[in-house]
Amino acid sequence: MIEVEQLEKTYSTGRMATPVLKGISFRINEGEYVAIMGTSGTGKSTLMNILGCLDKPTTGRYLLDDTDVGSLDDDALSHLRNKKIGFVFQQFHLLERSTAMRNVTLPLIYVDEYPEDVEKMAEKALAAVGLTDRRQYRPNELSGGQQQRVAIARALITDPEIILADEPTGALDRKSGLEVMSIFKKLHQQGHTIILVTHDQAVAEHAQRIIVLKDGQITEDRLIKKQRDPDLELGNGEEKR
Amino acid sequence: MRIQRIIMQGIHALGANKTRTFFMMAGTIVGIAALTVIMAMGSGAEKKVMKRIEGFGPRAIMLIAGGGKDLPPPDLTVSTLTLDDAEAIRDKVEGIETASPAAFKRGIPIKAGSAQSTATIFAVEPDWNEAWDWYVSDGDPIAAEDVATLARVCVIGQTLSHDLFGNESPIGKYIRIQNVRFRIKGVLERRGTSPIGTDFDNRALIPLTTGMRRLFNQDYITYVRIKVKNLDHITSVQKDVRQLIHERHHILPSQENDFRIVSAKAVGNMARGTSGTLSSLLIALAGLSLLVGGVVLMNILLISVGERQKEIGLRRAVGATRKDILFQFLVESLAVTCSGMILGSGLGTVITLILMQTTKIPVVLSWEPFALSLGFALLVGTFFGVQPARKAASLNPVDVLR
Structure with missing residues (x-):
């Protein structure tokens, strides 16, 4: 469960202090599918970095499963990211010279107790994104959509509570984008908490709930009555479940 | 992990x-x-x-006739180093095991029957073997009696032996050194060549007296080979010998030496x-x-x-x-x-x-x-x-x- 209270973030460059987040509060329950929306410069990247434990708020509280993230040191934050958060980035950020398999297992390098069945775990994660047969492929041998699916498998490998996706379809064509959204839909159905950060209303509508940021403040926090169904739009709702 | x-x-x-x-x-x-x-x-x-250093002998000091700073070969025409000098070193310098005087000449023609060769002739005293740690492998070395009686006997190196007699034993045979007849009484151990390529085994040893009076006709010697009792004495012996020869040759500090002293250390x-x-x-x-x-x-x-x-x-x-x-x-x-x-x-x-x-x-x-x-x-x-x-x-x- 995520709970933010009066979150503020101010960047100081020299004598100038620029407030980016100005008192944000919300709560995301386990298993929710939330889109955080806003145009660029509204503080949504900053919010995502804080939610992802990559950055700390200037003031206010961020509770992640009752842990006060703001009070943790750098090592503890790394540890928390490794354990609880799976990142999906717009630019995929795969290791170019490593196979899909190595990319997917990367987060396991930094776990405390290395699991014995790493291969099986990786296979399972790759199967979840439909890339079982691409295990030994390197990123340059994969399409953009496939690369993003490898990145999603990497986010899944540690079985994190939260999947944090930053414009996951931003670098993809329509069809590949829908395929990625279809995977998120499935993951949500399996009980994962998904936070989607996007500027695109159409992408946000795949979620159950939209939080709209404007000028560092929440202007809207509503449930979506009719979610978009990527499977339906792909026209293969029947085969793909 | x-x-x-x-x-x-x-x-x-x-x-x-x-x-x-x-x-x-x-x-x-x-x-x-x-x-x-x-x-x-x-x-x-x-x-x-x-x-x-090993080849030179770690405990050896050479007192060589003729000045200068270079290592051997010495200048064979310098006539200031004498047997009395060697005697004085033996008597007066502490820490010496042997001090063996010798004279030598290179390129002396040697005959044995129809065979002939040239070799370096060393006129030595009996303690030569000990001073050089170089002994006979066959027969007998030059003895004190040989020196006393100006005996015409010699000990030859392996190369010379091979050149004159092939594989036969030369012991008891005779050779002519500058037309003087010598009986071979021993053969030296093989020593090989020097760093500059001189064959150490192409030589003949004769008694010092025989060499000086009968063969070379000279009253001076070429060098004294000194062996110290132990390595710690090298420096002090070197100093004492230098002082002694300075006195005996009446050399003033301002004058150039007519001898030089070379030790293993200097060689190294x-x-x-x-x-x-x-x-x-x-x-x-x-x-x-x-x-x-x-x-x-x-x-x-x-x-x-x-x-x-x-x-x-x-x-x-x-x-x-x-x-x-x-x-x-x-x-x-x-x-x-x-x-x-x-x-x-x-x-x-x-x-x-x-x-x-x-x-x-x-x-x-x-x-x-x-x-x-x-x-x-x-x-x-x-x-x-x-x-x-x-x-x-x-x-x-x-x-x-x-």
Whole structure:
């Protein structure tokens, strides 16, 4: 469960202090599918970095499963990211010279107790994104959509509570984008908490709930009555479940 | 273990970019190879020096007629060194085991029947064998009686024996030295050749008196070979002998000596002289190439940190701590220098072996260069790896993951 209270973030460059987040509060329950929306410069990247434990708020509280993230040191934050958060980035950020398999297992390098069945775990994660047969492929041998699916498998490998996706379809064509959204839909159905950060209303509508940021403040926090169904739009709702 | 996994990440990163890794390694390879060869040459030179000292006799001091600073061969026309000088040394200088006077002449024609040869003739006293640690392998040495009676007997070297008599034993046979007939009473042990190529075994020893009066017709000697009781006496004996001869020859401090004194130490220093300066120059060169290699390594690592910002950010995002990143980059740096060291040692060894086969440069392969190289590899890898690793670890994932 995520709970933010009066979150503020101010960047100081020299004598100038620029407030980016100005008192944000919300709560995301386990298993929710939330889109955080806003145009660029509204503080949504900053919010995502804080939610992802990559950055700390200037003031206010961020509770992640009752842990006060703001009070943790750098090592503890790394540890928390490794354990609880799976990142999906717009630019995929795969290791170019490593196979899909190595990319997917990367987060396991930094776990405390290395699991014995790493291969099986990786296979399972790759199967979840439909890339079982691409295990030994390197990123340059994969399409953009496939690369993003490898990145999603990497986010899944540690079985994190939260999947944090930053414009996951931003670098993809329509069809590949829908395929990625279809995977998120499935993951949500399996009980994962998904936070989607996007500027695109159409992408946000795949979620159950939209939080709209404007000028560092929440202007809207509503449930979506009719979610978009990527499977339906792909026209293969029947085969793909 | 986590550490092990991170080490593997570093090594995998190196393997994934072989060209970059090779360039990072090149300086270390060249530096270590140079170091290996130079050290092999250094120990080779030192071994040669030790052999020289061994050959000269570690406990020996030579008092040689004629001034100057050079090593033998002595000037055979100087007539100021006498048997009385040798006698005085024996009587007055402390710490001496033997002081054996001798005179010699080179290129003396020798005949045995129809066979003939030329050799160096040494007129010696009975303690010559002990002074030179050089004994007869067959027959008898020159005895005190032979000296007392001006006997016409000789002991010959193996080369001369072979030249005149082939494989037959020369003992009891006669040879003519400058038309004087000598009976051969012994054969010397084989000694081989000098560093400058003189055959030590092409010689004949005759009693000192016989040589001076019958053959050379001279009342002076060429040298006194002094052997000290133990190594600690070398310096004091050398000093005492110099003082004694100064007095006996009435040489003032301002005047030039008519003799010189050469010890094993001087022989060693002479032999070391040139090779010493050369190898310190080469060591400086090897050090320089290691330094340059290290700087190149650091630069490529710094560039690589820049190129891999996204990778570093991603690793941090998926759970790597700053220490993990620091450690991975240090591992990469150390893996580069250590593999460079292994390749460099291999290359250096191959070059050394080639030198051994194709040139006369003395080389000795030993384990010391490997130990030293490993030390250097660790030092260079750490020293030049720390800064890039720190830079990598200090990257903020938020900044690089945009």
